[in-house]
Amino acid sequence: EAGVAQSPRYKIIEKRQSVAFWCNPISGHATLYWYQQILGQGPKLLIQFQNNGVVDDSQLPKDRFSAERLKGVDSTLKIQPAKLEDSAVYLCASSFWGRDTQYFGPGTRLTVL
């Protein structure tokens, strides 16, 4: 069974530029999560989708971050404009349904210069 796929694996941008990350969850998983992991800390939830609807985006900085999951499968997370403090690993996870075990992708490491 294929795991959660993410791309790109690494991205370097300058501050005030825009960036987008892509996630393809495990086939059949209805719930998708985006986490942000700053160096030395545990992952922090940014947003949770159930199919193509948002369940929780309370910790998403909505002035610069946006996410969508239009067809209930793949998802994209965008940052516009990026700040230095957005340098982190962005992790995508999926689960079969809301309270099931979450499985994580390899993450995208973002460096903002």
Place this chain on the structure above:
Amino acid sequence: DAKTTQPTSMDCAEGRAANLPCNHSTISGNEYVYWYRQIHSQGPQYIIHGLKNNETNEMASLIITEDRKSSTLILPHATLRDTAVYYCIVWSADGLTFGKGTHLIIQP
């Protein structure tokens, strides 16, 4: 979700059992105990979870005390590849709340 307390770091000799403790004294009746680990530069990897009973799978065993206020993750025969940060998480729904975890270092 309830908070957890874990030691910052632990050492274990290769081939020995690694026992990682976790305190979760404010856990609620419907909250599960989940364990993940994160090897350097990789995404978190699911290990095991439990509600009340002890659990075992091909990776590890999870021992939960009768009052559910603490648990222990056991890696029966640790190898160098088990060096990682181990997260104990108490979870009922929605996103996982990660703490700082335990950095387990397996010594050759």
